[in-house]
Amino acid sequence: MVNIQNVRKVYKIGEERVVALNDISLKIHPEEICCFLGTSGSGKSTLLNIMAGLEKPTKGTITIQGKKIEKMSEKEVTKFRQKNIGFVFQSYNLLPSLTALENVSLPLTFRGVPKNMRDRIAMEMLESVGLKKHIAHKPSQMSGGQQQRVGIARAFVSKPPIVFADEPTGNLDSKTTEEVMSLMLNMAREYKQTLILVTHDKSIAEFADRIVYILDGNIEKVEEKGLMKGAGIE
């Protein structure tokens, strides 16, 4: 599904060179729920951005569904994301001018899905995240948990094969965290999607099939939880 090969990322800050990722290789399997766990500054977010094609690696390749992400032009990457990738952000990133329904249907809008069809799909998504009553609400009228549920609905609405979640519960309290996490996991399992989580929170990582510990730009260790035997470091 996702094949990370010898990825290295070096930032140049002034005269100084900062190695964010040293040399990372990893295979993520279809339908796997994989969590990258690390402290802030470990390079886990950089890895996620590189996987999503938002950043280019200094060295190495990322192959998603047989396509080399780092070789694509920005235009191609955007198209690729539109078709294959869903995103859940830490700070929700809902468009403030749009209602919950419009926010959820946004990825479908970008794909050119007709309005009545995308409204129907978005409605179903909102229903399954338990926000049926809030479809006409603007983000400012909702709590953080509700907003993140809208964000999840948006990430899953176009049924992308891969969903990235960057600290999805970073701004939520523990009770809501639990709700949001199980919601995401259920959805990923239901639609047979690959879910890639990035977090610094050990308790979140416990939800995943596999935990990849990242430390100073390297994979420190990989912890598997039964189901996905045989997957590991290349």
Add this chain to the structure above:
Amino acid sequence: MNNLDLIKMALGNLLRRKTRTLLTILGVVIGTSSIVVMLSLGIAMDYSFKEQLSRMGSLNLIDVNNYGFYGEGIAPGGGKDLKLDDHAVNSIRQIQGVQGVMPIKTAYVRIVAGKMMGNLPVIGIQPELMEVFDFKVETGRLLMASDKDAIVFGKQITMNFYNPRLRNPQFGPMGPEPPKIDLMNNKLILTTSMEYGERRMAGVERDPNQKPPKLYKVKGVGILQESQSEKDYNAYMHMDTLQKILEESQRTEQGEGQRRRGSQQNDQYERVSVKVEDINQVEAVQEQIKTMGFQPFSLTDMLKSMKETSRKMQAILGGIGAVSLFVAAIGITNTMVMSIYERTREIGVMKVLGADLTDIRKLFLLEAGMIGFGGGLLGLVLSYLISLGLNKIGGGFLGGMGGNTGISVIPFQLAMAALAFSTIVGLVSGFSPARRAMNLSALEAIRSE
């Protein structure tokens, strides 16, 4: 993204910042209406020139006189003995765009109708050309090719008649009222002798050698409609008849040494009137006649110089207006740039969620274009109101000069052009911000707080 979604989204974004959008639009409104109103003043000037001129005569007529072309030396035919004869008429007729050529001869004759008598100019023309040259009758009919002795009178011609038996016979155009005379039904006698019908003064010996003037019986067949042109003051008859009358009159007058000047030579015309099909071809035709060596004259000459003046005025006035639209354009760019700063994060999210780059550019272009279009539309409404006001207030003291035109005219084409222009200004102003939005790094954008 389909276009409807883009439009909706752009509109939504504009409505989100109502005050700012409104202020930006206001700039465009002022810019557009100042251009439109300024230009409308120039256009109105143009129109009133045209109106004034067309009151003076038809704009697609060219007159070629038989004087002024020799001895001038400037004209290509200068020095040569050019004649305004049938040959010249034929070659003028062959110029492209010429609808008809009417050779003209004039004779000053005396016509006696019953008790009344009048001296008037009679113009010889070819009857079949009357319709081409816009002769219209009020009563009776136009000349026909078979009319040898028929005359058509201009509307004001009755002013020339008086009763010689009355003490104060001169009514003239200044008289208290036009003489009552029926030119259609009276028997008319035409003569070239200006002494016919006068009472002879006592003591003046009559020259025994002088033949009595030849008299011609003619009949009036029509009175022309009033046209506010020279047609009102002339009588018209068949060219051949007039030709004959002129020849015979010369013969009788030869003995007295009163031979007419060269302008009335038999094979030459005094004047040739050329009708051009399309008003826009007048200049070209006139130019061609000039290369033949003649000195053509048309009202278009005057119109041309008047147009030149009004074009200059329009350029100056339009330039003043353009400055304010330019300022408005800067306003649009500023608004769009601000809007991008504000929405950086949003743009980033859209990019991450898979919005096409071109869609992002389109979205911003659309917003800028909408400001331009909306401003243009409102600006037009304002322009029409201002124009209306100007014509109401200013029409009073300029009315005498401007005729019915008023001082501000906004033709439909100007309105459409203004709308298109303001939209284009919007798009152009939005172009660079839109590119910037498109090229924004998605990662930087979502990181920015």
